[in-house]
Amino acid sequence: MxxxxxxxxxxxxxxxxxxxxxxxxxxxxxxxEREIVGLVGESGCGKSVSQLSVMQLIPTPPGRxxxxxxxxxxxxxxQYEAKGPEMRSIRGxxxxxxxxxxxxxxxxxxTIGRQLTESLELHLGMEPIKARERAAELLSLVAIPDGxxxxxDYPHQFSGGMRQRVMIAMALSCNPRIIIADEPTTALxxxxxxxxxxxxxDMVSRFNASLVIVTHNLGVVARYxxxxxxxxAGRIVESGTSKELFGNPRHPYTIALLKCVPRLDEEExxxxxxxxxxxxxxxxMPGTCAFRxxxxxQVERCHNDPWPELRLxxxxxxxxxxxxx
Amino acid sequence: MAPNQNGNIVSVNEMKMYFPVTRGLLxxxxxxxxxxxxxxxxxxKGETLGLVGESGSGKTTVGRCIMRLYRPTAGRIVFDGKDISKLPxxxxxxxxxxMALIFQDPYGSLDPRQSAGSIVGEPLKIFNMAANxxxxxxxxxxxxxxVGLDPSMMDRVPHEFSGGQRQRIGVARALAxxxxxxxxxxxxxxxxxxxxxxxxxxxxxxxxxxxGLTYLFIAHDLAVVRHISxxxxxxxxxxxxxxxxxxNLYDNPLHPxxxxxxxxxxxxxxxxxxxxxxxxxxxxxxxxxxxxxxxxFHPRCPMAIPxxxxxxxxxxDKGGGHQVACIRV
Ligand SMILES: Nc1ncnc2c1ncn2[C@@H]1O[C@H](COP(=O)(O)OP(=O)(O)OP(=O)(O)O)[C@@H](O)[C@H]1O
Ligand SMILES: Nc1ncnc2c1ncn2[C@@H]1O[C@H](COP(=O)(O)OP(=O)(O)OP(=O)(O)O)[C@@H](O)[C@H]1O
Ligand SMILES: [Mg+2]
Ligand SMILES: [Mg+2]
Numbered sequence: 001m002x003x004x005x006x007x008x009x010x011x012x013x014x015x016x017x018x019x020x021x022x023x024x025x026x027x028x029x030x031x032x033e034r035e036i037v038g039l040v041g042e043s044g045c046g047k048s049v050s051q052l053s054v055m056q057l058i059p060t061p062p063g064r065x066x067x068x069x070x071x072x073x074x075x076x077x078x079q080y081e082a083k084g085p086e087m088r089s090i091r092g093x094x095x096x097x098x099x100x101x102x103x104x105x106x107x108x109x110x111t112i113g114r115q116l117t118e119s120l121e122l123h124l125g126m127e128p129i130k131a132r133e134r135a136a137e138l139l140s141l142v143a144i145p146d147g148x149x150x151x152x153d154y155p156h157q158f159s160g161g162m163r164q165r166v167m168i169a170m171a172l173s174c175n176p177r178i179i180i181a182d183e184p185t186t187a188l189x190x191x192x193x194x195x196x197x198x199x200x201x202d203m204v205s206r207f208n209a210s211l212v213i214v215t216h217n218l219g220v221v222a223r224y225x226x227x228x229x230x231x232x233a234g235r236i237v238e239s240g241t242s243k244e245l246f247g248n249p250r251h252p253y254t255i256a257l258l259k260c261v262p263r264l265d266e267e268e269x270x271x272x273x274x275x276x277x278x279x280x281x282x283x284x285m286p287g288t289c290a291f292r293x294x295x296x297x298q299v300e301r302c303h304n305d306p307w308p309e310l311r312l313x314x315x316x317x318x319x320x321x322x323x324x325x
Numbered sequence: 326m327a328p329n330q331n332g333n334i335v336s337v338n339e340m341k342m343y344f345p346v347t348r349g350l351l352x353x354x355x356x357x358x359x360x361x362x363x364x365x366x367x368x369x370k371g372e373t374l375g376l377v378g379e380s381g382s383g384k385t386t387v388g389r390c391i392m393r394l395y396r397p398t399a400g401r402i403v404f405d406g407k408d409i410s411k412l413p414x415x416x417x418x419x420x421x422x423x424m425a426l427i428f429q430d431p432y433g434s435l436d437p438r439q440s441a442g443s444i445v446g447e448p449l450k451i452f453n454m455a456a457n458x459x460x461x462x463x464x465x466x467x468x469x470x471x472v473g474l475d476p477s478m479m480d481r482v483p484h485e486f487s488g489g490q491r492q493r494i495g496v497a498r499a500l501a502x503x504x505x506x507x508x509x510x511x512x513x514x515x516x517x518x519x520x521x522x523x524x525x526x527x528x529x530x531x532x533x534x535x536x537g538l539t540y541l542f543i544a545h546d547l548a549v550v551r552h553i554s555x556x557x558x559x560x561x562x563x564x565x566x567x568x569x570x571x572x573n574l575y576d577n578p579l580h581p582x583x584x585x586x587x588x589x590x591x592x593x594x595x596x597x598x599x600x601x602x603x604x605x606x607x608x609x610x611x612x613x614x615x616x617x618x619x620x621x622f623h624p625r626c627p628m629a630i631p632x633x634x635x636x637x638x639x640x641x642d643k644g645g646g647h648q649v650a651c652i653r654v
Pocket of ligand 1: 042
């Protein structure tokens with residue numbers, strides 16, 4: 001069975017004063033139908049840029065998608081103009097996005113109702129009255145009490161958690177095939193985060209959609225994702241099912257990440273092991289493995305050979321490392 | 326000063342902190358924000374008490390009351406055997422020299438024009454703790470080394486340091502006055518995970534090294550709090566709902582809010598996650614301006630009965646120091 005979305009060797013670079021930022025440098029991944037996939041990695045590793053590239057929302061200049069293919073419904077999305085009609089019919093409709101900060105993605109001067117009906121009218125060609133009915137339905141679907149009466153409210157009249165619910169309603173409004181949730185809950189309280197993640201999980205299963213959860217929180221992907229990709233410095237360094245990855249982490253970066261975050265259920269006396277050094281700044285990177293300077297497993301070869309390709313080690317488990325950890 | 330007989334460095338009794346909400350030109354009081362609404366707890370010398378709770382539950386306010394940056398509306402705060410809750414401002418300073426505060430935001434909490442050295446040394450000047458210039462310089466250098474910073478970086482200003490280094494400056498400053506109690510208010514929340522681990526390890530090492538060093542560790546990340554704390558107090562809307570040791574918190578949480586909070590936090594282990602109980606709370610945290618009656622958690626509580634609306638449940642010991650404020654357990 002072909003994947004619903006397949007990204008092949010994506011490269012997105014930014015030109016800055018002091019050089020070239022290779023924010024995404026040869027990333028390949030796929031999402032199956034009705035699958036929940038996680039994308040994890042520390043701040044600045046290229047998670048958002050890779051997802052914004054799929055949507056062709058990269059600010060150009062300074063950014064540019066340099067290479068790659070994005071297969072979706074039998075087409076390569078990168079053949080289309082970012083502002084052209086094809087991308088406009090896909091973006092926000094067939095593939096929609098929920099961002100970290102709802103206040104910046106909701107328009108503060110438009111009512112919640114207007115923001116919901118706009119895309120229903122634009123993408124689905126609904127009559128205004130029908131669109132308003134549907135908007136009220138969507139609000140109750142995401143558990144906003146008394147949705148019909150809140151359509152004329154403005155974003156600032158909603159709490160942070162409720163604004164994120166509105167964003168989820170908007171993302172669902174055109175029956176998308178894929179929802180990309182980029183750190184959808186990091187700014188919120190834990191119990192609100194849990195509410196929203198459960199809601200998203202229920203909604204994608206109800207709408208037969210797939211979900212990409214972008215996060216730095218390993219717990220969130222362990223709970224919700226069936227498969228995941230670990231990113232470091234613009235590349236995917238390890239991928240597999242959640243159980244393969246957490247049960248048998250193999251890339252030194254994944255191993256290090258798991259050892260430096262405290263676990264809720266840890267034993268008394270557990271010591272955290274910080275990762276030495278700092279993540280690279282992605283400007284003028286050497287062609288060798290970018291994790292090498294911080295890696296406790298490094299061998300001679302890591303200094304000289306190019307960044308290793310992903311190799312299959314078992315089942316669906318891939319790792320990009322020369323060393324048998 | 327010697328700790329009092331029971332070995333507590335701080336004990337807080339029925340403390341309240343209300344902030345008046347005023348309106349109009351005459352600033353007439355129209356309501357109170359009940360930020361802290363009757364909390365009692367103690368911290369033993371040399372231990373770490375964790376304080377968790379969601380945004381707005383009153384954690385920072387508790388810390389600021391203990392530092393006497395606020396004068397509590399009611400209740401007692403006994404620090405080193407002496408009630409400091411009503412001390413006039415003029416007598417607060419010597420008490421404050423034995424406490425220190427580390428903030429969440431290593432960017433915002435340091436004066437951007439001051440050199441790192443003078444930030445760290447400032448408490449020595451305020452509290453007259455250095456005999457002369459030479460002693461001052463030596464002590465500042467020592468503090469830099471204690472927190473793992475190179476003393477040759479003393480003349481740099483905060484923006485020349487990384488986030489983790491800035492937080493180290495904050496820790497060095499907190500140690501300068503030889504404080505016996507450090508209130509750590511979300512000290513690692515703004516940091517990347519590997520730097521977070523460095524700072525947590527540093528705080529733990531310092532406690533091993535400096536006898537009697539006590540922490541009140543405030544954070545909303547329960548996994549981080551559980552890692553560093555000996556005991557943990559859980560706050561909800563201005564009140565403490567449960568206090569227990571780190572083991573019981575995970576193995577045997579009793580209050581329905583604590584249970585919900587725990588189950589809301591995913592563990593990086595898909596095998597475990599498959600089996601874990603999931604309590605998803607309905608609704609949102611109410612405003613401390615008009616908190617619900619009785620037990621203020623009752624509107625969201627899966628175990629609530631009519632009586633919960635009527636009475637504020639007292640914090641009762643269920644054995645071995647495990648305290649819970651709930652009439653249903
Ligand atoms: N407009 C831009 N101009 C220049 N560089 C950029 C731009 N946008 C992103 N970058 C760089 O691309 C890299 C990847 O950024 P990205 O936002 O994808 O990180 P991320 O993994 O989503 O991080 P976070 O977890 O902090 O959201 C970073 O080094 C960032 O500085
Ligand atoms: N100086 C003040 N004046 C008025 N209200 C205040 C003041 N300080 C805090 N509050 C209110 O008291 C309540 C508790 O605030 P506090 O900052 O103690 O919460 P917190 O638990 O530290 O939250 P967070 O996790 O967001 O830091 C909040 O509703 C807050 O708005
Ligand atoms: Mg991002
Ligand atoms: Mg606070």
